[in-house]
Amino acid sequence: QVHVVESGGGLVQAGDSLRLTCTASGRTFTFSNYAMGWFRQAPGKEREFVAAINWSGGSTDYADSVKGRFTISRVNAKDAVYLQMDSLKPEDTAGYYCAVCRYPDTYVGTRAYDYWGQGTQVTVSS
DSSP, X not given: OOEEEEXXXXXXXXXXXXXXXXXXXXXXXXXXXXXXXXXXXXXXXXXXXXXXXXXXXXXXXXXTTTTTTEEEEEEGGGTEEEEEEOSOOGGXXXXXXXXXXXXXXXXXXXXXXXXXXXXXXXXXXX
């Protein structure tokens, strides 16, 4: 079993920044073997891909809606992945979820991710 925990959400104004943090751990889990992803889900909408990073941090993918504003990174020594969100917009309001990919390389589909956190709420006011 892998335990995934997100933190860093909050209520901000449009144009502000937030940094989300996610840690993943487990007795037999090796964080550096797996890609990690961030997804978000707004009320009444399906969960959507936001960003992903491969096992080493050398390759990333972003949804078009966040490209140029969000940055995903990881520190394997800390078993942590981050999502720096700049120039936030009201349409970024959602619950943000971190997930562990079953592969070392990035994937955008939710089916490639096996372990999920409980989510952290991000609310952007206009």
